[in-house]
Amino acid sequence: MTRSAYPHIPLAHAGAVLGIDLEAVAANYRELCRRLDGVSCAGVVKSDAYGLGVEEVAPVLANAGCREFFVAHIEEGIELRKILPKAEIHILNGMFPGAEETYTENNLIPVIGSLHEAKIWKIWCGETPLPCDLHVDTGMLRLGLSPKELGQIADEPDLIQGLDIQNIISHLASADEAQSSQNVAQLNTFRRAREILPMGRASFCNSSGIFLGSEYHFDLARPGVALYGANPSPGNPNPMRDVVSLKARIVQVRDADMPETVGYGATYAIKKPSRIATVPVGYSDGVLRSLSNNSCGYIGEHCVPLVGRVSMDLITFDVSDVPEEFAHAGQWIEMIGPHHTVDDMARDANTIGYEVLTSLGRRYHRVYKGGSDE
Ligand SMILES: Cc1ncc(COP(=O)(O)O)c(C=O)c1O
Numbered sequence: 088m089t090r091s092a093y094p095h096i097p098l099a100h101a102g103a104v105l106g107i108d109l110e111a112v113a114a115n116y117r118e119l120c121r122r123l124d125g126v127s128c129a130g131v132v133k134s135d136a137y138g139l140g141v142e143e144v145a146p147v148l149a150n151a152g153c154r155e156f157f158v159a160h161i162e163e164g165i166e167l168r169k170i171l172p173k174a175e176i177h178i179l180n181g182m183f184p185g186a187e188e189t190y191t192e193n194n195l196i197p198v199i200g201s202l203h204e205a206k207i208w209k210i211w212c213g214e215t216p217l218p219c220d221l222h223v224d225t226g227m228l229r230l231g232l233s234p235k236e237l238g239q240i241a242d243e244p245d246l247i248q249g250l251d252i253q254n255i256i257s258h259l260a261s262a263d264e265a266q267s268s269q270n271v272a273q274l275n276t277f278r279r280a281r282e283i284l285p286m287g288r289a290s291f292c293n294s295s296g297i298f299l300g301s302e303y304h305f306d307l308a309r310p311g312v313a314l315y316g317a318n319p320s321p322g323n324p325n326p327m328r329d330v331v332s333l334k335a336r337i338v339q340v341r342d343a344d345m346p347e348t349v350g351y352g353a354t355y356a357i358k359k360p361s362r363i364a365t366v367p368v369g370y371s372d373g374v375l376r377s378l379s380n381n382s383c384g385y386i387g388e389h390c391v392p393l394v395g396r397v398s399m400d401l402i403t404f405d406v407s408d409v410p411e412e413f414a415h416a417g418q419w420i421e422m423i424g425p426h427h428t429v430d431d432m433a434r435d436a437n438t439i440g441y442e443v444l445t446s447l448g449r450r451y452h453r454v455y456k457g458g459s460d461e
Pocket residue numbers: 131179257258292293294295309310311312313
């Protein structure tokens with residue numbers, strides 16, 4: 088995927104350094120495989136591998152043993168095909184009418200989500216069935232065959248006759264809430280769907296689903312976010328290794344006194360003589376504006392509160408409690424790292440790790456650890 092106008096920003100020009108630990112991605116894949124105990128494990132690398140760079144991440148997963156990949160869009164599939172010529176690539180968003188040839192040319196497997204799509208694929212395939220998956224909706228009301236369509240297939244199996252169905256898939260709506268009764272309800276619905284659609288393999292689990300127990304595993308798991316270090320089992324210690332770090336460069340430290348305020352809208356009032364450090368990252372770099380006055384960074388072991396509003400290109404931290412030798416222009420503030428993880432930042436922003444990851448901007452100096460010679 089293209090990195091927009093700023094493909095490789097040198098360290099000297101960058102306001103922040105984004106570290107991506109590819110060894111941790113591989114370790115996370117292996118850990119999920121271990122928990123799956125023999126069940127196949129695909130890798131979900133849509134949205135540029137959740138913002139971390141599909142070009143770098145996908146080969147690392149392949150080297151760790153991953154053979155099957157799921158992306159959302161056809162374009163992502165085309166891109167991934169160039170990176171991994173031999174992988175099985177599945178397109179979650181379905182079969183787009185008019186794009187049949189593109190699937191075939193690039194050896195992409197559409198995840199068919201309706202009888203209408205199934206018909207289009209069947210017509211395209213003619214006498215030579217080409218691989219596809221079938222998505223069954225078990226409670227998302229989003230993509231997948233509806234209960235009505237499933238009933239139609241039960242009455243008239245010819246509707247899907249002649250399709251080369253590799254996987255019957257479904258997606259959990261509340262897997263990150265282990266106690267949710269929706270998990271069991273979807274599991275039962277999926278089992279009933281399998282009675283009507285017993286062909287191919289069954290694929291049900293996302294990252295969190297893997298942690299719900301082996302009855303959820305079926306034949307093929309499809310984890311995404313856990314590969315990238317977010318906690319798939321909220322409320323429990325994170326079993327995954329951290330993948331992402333973000334440190335921002337201090338460009339100025341200002342002495343402030345009452346009655347000054349910080350940033351747009353004057354939302355943070357100085358209450359005692361303070362030192363305010365400015366770093367050149369903002370919501371344009373994916374540091375969400377909802378973190379305004381409600382997050383922190385770290386300088387060494389010192390927690391520095393984020394004060395004032397996050398603006399497009401700048402953020403301010405109160406570094407009053409940090410010795411000056413560690414908090415001056417040219418020093419770094421850890422925004423994501425061992426002290427403050429992706430999930431911590433997501434909690435501060437009242438969102439989820441997925442959004443933090445996929446929002447990560449394009450103006451960082453990116454440093455990938457590991458991966459190239461694995
Ligand atoms: C159908 C489907 N399967 C698997 C995944 C991977 O989910 P997760 O990142 O929660 O592991 C997604 C992600 O949204 C998805 O839409």
